[in-house]
Amino acid sequence: MQDWNPALYLRFANERTRPAAELLARVPLVGQPARSLHVVDLGCGPGNSTELLVERFAGAQVLGIDNSEAMLEAARRLLPQARFTSGDIATWAPEAGRCAPDLIYANASIQWVGGHEQLIPRLLSLLAPGGVLAIQMPDNHQEPSHRLMREVAQLPQFVSHMGDAGKVRADILPIGAYYDLLAAPQRDAASVDVWHTIYQHPMDSAAAIVQWLRGTGLKPFVEGLPAELQAEFLAAYERRVDAAYPARADGKRLLAFPRLFLVAQRKP
Amino acid sequence: MQDWNPALYLRFANERTRPAAELLARVPLVGQPARSLHVVDLGCGPGNSTELLVERFAGAQVLGIDNSEAMLEAARRLLPQARFTSGDIATWAPEAGRCAPDLIYANASIQWVGGHEQLIPRLLSLLAPGGVLAIQMPDNHQEPSHRLMREVAQLPQFVSHMGDAGKVRADILPIGAYYDLLAAPQRDAASVDVWHTIYQHPMDSAAAIVQWLRGTGLKPFVEGLPAELQAEFLAAYERRVDAAYPARADGKRLLAFPRLFLVAQRKP
Numbered sequence: 001m002q003d004w005n006p007a008l009y010l011r012f013a014n015e016r017t018r019p020a021a022e023l024l025a026r027v028p029l030v031g032q033p034a035r036s037l038h039v040v041d042l043g044c045g046p047g048n049s050t051e052l053l054v055e056r057f058a059g060a061q062v063l064g065i066d067n068s069e070a071m072l073e074a075a076r077r078l079l080p081q082a083r084f085t086s087g088d089i090a091t092w093a094p095e096a097g098r099c100a101p102d103l104i105y106a107n108a109s110i111q112w113v114g115g116h117e118q119l120i121p122r123l124l125s126l127l128a129p130g131g132v133l134a135i136q137m138p139d140n141h142q143e144p145s146h147r148l149m150r151e152v153a154q155l156p157q158f159v160s161h162m163g164d165a166g167k168v169r170a171d172i173l174p175i176g177a178y179y180d181l182l183a184a185p186q187r188d189a190a191s192v193d194v195w196h197t198i199y200q201h202p203m204d205s206a207a208a209i210v211q212w213l214r215g216t217g218l219k220p221f222v223e224g225l226p227a228e229l230q231a232e233f234l235a236a237y238e239r240r241v242d243a244a245y246p247a248r249a250d251g252k253r254l255l256a257f258p259r260l261f262l263v264a265q266r267k268p
Numbered sequence: 269m270q271d272w273n274p275a276l277y278l279r280f281a282n283e284r285t286r287p288a289a290e291l292l293a294r295v296p297l298v299g300q301p302a303r304s305l306h307v308v309d310l311g312c313g314p315g316n317s318t319e320l321l322v323e324r325f326a327g328a329q330v331l332g333i334d335n336s337e338a339m340l341e342a343a344r345r346l347l348p349q350a351r352f353t354s355g356d357i358a359t360w361a362p363e364a365g366r367c368a369p370d371l372i373y374a375n376a377s378i379q380w381v382g383g384h385e386q387l388i389p390r391l392l393s394l395l396a397p398g399g400v401l402a403i404q405m406p407d408n409h410q411e412p413s414h415r416l417m418r419e420v421a422q423l424p425q426f427v428s429h430m431g432d433a434g435k436v437r438a439d440i441l442p443i444g445a446y447y448d449l450l451a452a453p454q455r456d457a458a459s460v461d462v463w464h465t466i467y468q469h470p471m472d473s474a475a476a477i478v479q480w481l482r483g484t485g486l487k488p489f490v491e492g493l494p495a496e497l498q499a500e501f502l503a504a505y506e507r508r509v510d511a512a513y514p515a516r517a518d519g520k521r522l523l524a525f526p527r528l529f530l531v532a533q534r535k536p
Contacts, residue, residue, distance in 0.1 A: 192518075
């Protein structure tokens with residue numbers, strides 16, 4: 001493994017990009033000239049993770065895949081040197097005639113896609129020999145932040161609007177199950193490394209925690225509601241967050257945020 | 269307790285050095301010329317963590333502190349460019365006339381020292397302005413690996429020999445308590461970052477897990493026993509480990525190993 005590059009690392013000390021950098025730091029692609037590599041950022045969003053890939057693998061052919069046109073446009077503006085195309089994580093494969101990827105990198109994306117038992121082996125099978133599959137996903141379904149969303153969704157005034165809001169995100173498997181999917185002998189993996197990091201983000205207030213989650217986990221809950229109920233939902237949720245995340249010695253709230261990391265390399 | 273065995277400890281160097289490197293990667297000392305820095309490795313062991321410090325901070329004055337002469341000798345052989353002196357983590361302070369350290373780095377050492385409520389603020393107070401305290405410690409007291417040691421120690425044939433074996437290692441506080449110790453306004457910290465990483469080490473067998481733990485957590489249990497009971501203790505422990513860590517798809521056992529990380533920087 002390459003050692004960490006502190007200067008690069010600290011440039012992305014920001015809460016959401018830190019896991020992306022920590023995932024990349026564990027990708028054991030060394031020795032190859034970077035310009036010969038084919039790298040895929042699966043679920044690239046606005047390109048902030050893709051930027052890490054472009055910096056680490058100078059001159060590589062980097063392809064970003066996302067199903068949001070808004071995200072793809074932002075990514076293209078950020079990184080004109082990379083290619084960005086629309087696609088679905090669940091079914092993506094290299095276009096006919098294109099090289100098999102040396103790295104499939106999926107940062108905070110496959111939790112929106114179901115069927116990990118099929119998806120993970122499929123992604124591994126798409127790699128070139130010696131290629132690496134690197135995945136990070138939030139594993140916070142059992143944290144107070146997420147339990148309390150589901151609790152509020154069950155209140156009588158909201159429950160009839162909720163539909164499948166609690167099920168938009170796929171179930172995360174136990175970490176040993178991911179290891180099994182990657183390390184089973186028929187997968188031909190040379191190495192498999194799985195771990196959790198539980199970050200503790202100091203947040204200014206309960207409202208700041210709610211704000212953070214509005215961009216991701218809360219989205220399907222709030223979007224299911226008529227406009228006039230959204231504020232009520234958020235207020236009920238914020239009261240519970242306030243109680244579940246007490247103020248620390250400096251007045252901040254520590255938001256525990258477990259993330260699951262998977263890195264597997266195919267045999268050369 | 270008997271002195272440490274550097275060879276046994278280093279048999280798992282890769283697994284043990286990864287957390288040391290990940291801790292160092294989060295130390296936000298950038299911009300200063302490294303040669304002007306004073307760096308202390310508190311509980312340096314055989315010098316494998318010190319080596320990371322020497323590499324990252326070229327030309328810095330690096331001092332390793334340990335209370336094991338065997339470890340200090342191994343460290344001196346490994347790194348003639350650093351200074352190694354005998355000392356106790358609980359009471360260590362820079363010698364009179366020496367500079368306050370810019371970095372106090374304690375990798376897998378303070379779990380052997382009690383009184384973290386006093387120790388942590390004391391270490392922070394020893395730093396130069398802008399200095400960094402960086403700590404990593406195993407937090408596996410509630411893992412099956414460690415629960416089962418205590419369970420076996422309670423068996424009738426062992427219990428009378430055990431004394432305080434279960435208490436050699438200090439209690440680890442909840443992570444929020446460490447945050448409070450570091451972030452309380454009177455500490456004058458500019459930033460505090462705390463997190464857990466739960467590594468999953470693929471081990472060849474239950475026996476390999478026992479072997480790994482003989483170098484650290486099992487030491488006080490086994491050493492308390494007369495020679496003729498040690499093998500019996502280890503066999504009883506290994507049977508329980510075998511049941512608690514089932515074989516994965518590739519036949520390996522995944523040893524979950526939670527580690528707690530603390531990084532705080534003083535105001536400049």
